[in-house]
Amino acid sequence: MARTRLTPEREGELYEAVLDLLREVGYDALTMDAVASRTRSSKATLYRQWGSKPELVVKALRHGKPVSLSDIDTGSLRGDFHAALSRTDDCQMEKDAALMRGLSHAVHENPELLQALRELLIEPEMTGLDQLLQRAVDRGELRPDNPALKYIPHMLVGALAARQLIEDRPLDQAFLMDYVDAVILPALGV
Amino acid sequence: MARTRLTPEREGELYEAVLDLLREVGYDALTMDAVASRTRSSKATLYRQWGSKPELVVKALRHGKPVSLSDIDTGSLRGDFHAALSRTDDCQMEKDAALMRGLSHAVHENPELLQALRELLIEPEMTGLDQLLQRAVDRGELRPDNPALKYIPHMLVGALAARQLIEDRPLDQAFLMDYVDAVILPALGV
Numbered sequence: 435m436a437r438t439r440l441t442p443e444r445e446g447e448l449y450e451a452v453l454d455l456l457r458e459v460g461y462d463a464l465t466m467d468a469v470a471s472r473t474r475s476s477k478a479t480l481y482r483q484w485g486s487k488p489e490l491v492v493k494a495l496r497h498g499k500p501v502s503l504s505d506i507d508t509g510s511l512r513g514d515f516h517a518a519l520s521r522t523d524d525c526q527m528e529k530d531a532a533l534m535r536g537l538s539h540a541v542h543e544n545p546e547l548l549q550a551l552r553e554l555l556i557e558p559e560m561t562g563l564d565q566l567l568q569r570a571v572d573r574g575e576l577r578p579d580n581p582a583l584k585y586i587p588h589m590l591v592g593a594l595a596a597r598q599l600i601e602d603r604p605l606d607q608a609f610l611m612d613y614v615d616a617v618i619l620p621a622l623g624v
Numbered sequence: 625m626a627r628t629r630l631t632p633e634r635e636g637e638l639y640e641a642v643l644d645l646l647r648e649v650g651y652d653a654l655t656m657d658a659v660a661s662r663t664r665s666s667k668a669t670l671y672r673q674w675g676s677k678p679e680l681v682v683k684a685l686r687h688g689k690p691v692s693l694s695d696i697d698t699g700s701l702r703g704d705f706h707a708a709l710s711r712t713d714d715c716q717m718e719k720d721a722a723l724m725r726g727l728s729h730a731v732h733e734n735p736e737l738l739q740a741l742r743e744l745l746i747e748p749e750m751t752g753l754d755q756l757l758q759r760a761v762d763r764g765e766l767r768p769d770n771p772a773l774k775y776i777p778h779m780l781v782g783a784l785a786a787r788q789l790i791e792d793r794p795l796d797q798a799f800l801m802d803y804v805d806a807v808i809l810p811a812l813g814v
Contacts, residue, residue, distance in 0.1 A: 539729030541789065548789075556790060581806035585783075587790045589807060592782015593775075599731065599738075600746060600777045616771035617779060621811040 440483065445497075448473050448480075452494035457532055461491065461540035461547065488550040495533065496555055503562030511570040511624050515614045518566075524606040531598065531605050560587065575624055582621040589618050630673065635687075638663050638670075642684035647722055651681065651730035651737065678740040685723065686745050693752030701760040701814050705804045708756075714796040721788065721795050750777065765814055772811040779808050 440448070451473045455464045466487055470477045484490035506514045522530070541548045563586065570576040576583075593613045597605055630638070641663045645654050656677055660667045674680035696704045712720070731738045753776065760766040766773075783803045787795055 535732050538732075542725050542728075548792075552790075552792075581802070582810060585803060585807050588782040588786035588803065589779060590782070591786040591789065592778040592780070595785050596778035596781040599781065600742075602738075602742075612771070613775060613778065617775050617807075617811045620772060620813065621807045623810065 440479075448475065449494040449497035452490060453497075453533065456491065456494075456536055457529070460536045461544070464491070466490075486546065486550075488544065488547040489554070491537075491547065492550040492554040495551075496558075503559060504565035505562075506566060507569065509573075511567075511575050511622070512615070512619055514566050514570075515618065516611055519607050519610050519614070522607070524604075527605045527607070527610075531594065534594070535598075556587075563587075570624070576622055580622055582623075585621075586618065589613075589621065593617075630669075638665065639684040639687035642680060643687075643723065646681065646684075646726055647719070650726045651734070654681070656680075676736065676740075678734065678737040679744070681727075681737065682740040682744040685741075686748075693749060694755035695752075696756060697759065700763075701757070701765050701812070702805070702809055704756050704760075705808065706801055709797050709800050709804070712797070714794075717795045717797070717800075721784065724784070725788075746777075753777075760814070766812055770812055772813075775811075776808065779803075779811065783807075 448469070452464070452469055455468055455472060459468070464487070466477050466480050469475075469490070470480055480490065484493060503514075503518055506517045508514050508517050537547070537551075541551065567576060567583065567586075571578045582589075593610060594605060597603055597609060603609075638659070642654070642659055645658055645662060649658075654677070656667050656670050659665075659680070660670055670680065674683060693704075693708055696707045698704050698707050727737070727741075731741065757766060757773065757776075761768045772779075783800060784795060787793060787799060793799075
């Protein structure tokens with residue numbers, strides 16, 4: 435069967451509509467019917483293009499982050515981390531955090547959503563992070579056997595989760611940059 | 625009105641029943657009726673003793689952790705952290721993690737639950753942690769101006785959340801002790 439390709443603009447519109455719906459109603463209440471109706475497309479198109487709701491949702495989440503971490507190369511690990519954070523302004527961070535709150539429960543109830551998140555969002559970010567770290571090792575900034583290396587995702591997830599849960603404050607660049615300087619770089623011995 | 629005090633045994637039974645119900649049905653579906661029926665007590669007693677569902681739930685969560693961090697004093701910060709982790713065996717950690725998963729969504733929907741968690745569980749633990757850290761400062765192990773000090777909760781929350789979300793593995797003592805040695809102590813310059 436010939437597959438009609440969507441234009442990048444149309445694809446972008448669909449992803450934005452999915453993200454809006456996610457923020458409005460959450461993952462569980464987001465249906466392919468609602469996406470089809472909001473975007474004036476057919477459910478058949480949605481399923482042909484994305485296969486399933488978890489995949490569509492994760493692709494939509496990934497849509498906002500087109501540049502991979504591995505493309506960042508400022509010449510120092512600290513510069514790379516700060517450059518990565520500079521890409522997302524505070525308003526966007528709060529919108530991302532709202533999405534993540536909406537997904538945090540759904541992830542536990544929907545193994546296929548967690549699987550799609552791992553494959554499409556977490557793994558690519560981890561690969562980009564590995565390349566960024568490898569360059570720091572190559573420059574002699576970072577020891578490849580540093581025991582904190584495998585825990586960078588844990589440190590980052592903690593910053594996001596505890597900021598809201600314990601501090602009751604929104605995520606912002608200044609906080610995350612301070613966390614990188616106070617926690618992540620010292621743990622890495624940089 | 626004279627207030628009938630529950631015996632500590634009876635109070636413990638009630639808390640265990642609340643925790644069982646939380647694991648079985650989650651926070652939203654847990655009702656005071658269900659607790660009353662499961663424990664063969666009256667709703668009036670439950671409300672008189674605990675005031676509200678969030679308070680009862682958080683007191684029940686706190687019940688399993690009677691010893692405060694501040695009572696731990698092994699003579700070194702590493703010893704204190706490891707001693708704190710040794711108190712909870714792997715089976716109990718998994719049960720605690722299941723509870724936390726059940727609460728993570730409810731916390732965002734129920735501000736009064738988050739408030740009770742902060743006041744009754746998070747704040748006391750933070751106070752205990754502060755005392756444990758103060759002793760490390762007094763011994764000269766830890767600089768009081770270390771910028772990672774304020775981020776210890778973030779580092780800990782990250783260990784708990786990312787272990788399950790990213791690694792898809794259960795929490796256990798060996799992982800948390802390695803995380804303390806690889807991340808928390810180096811970030812603190814210890």
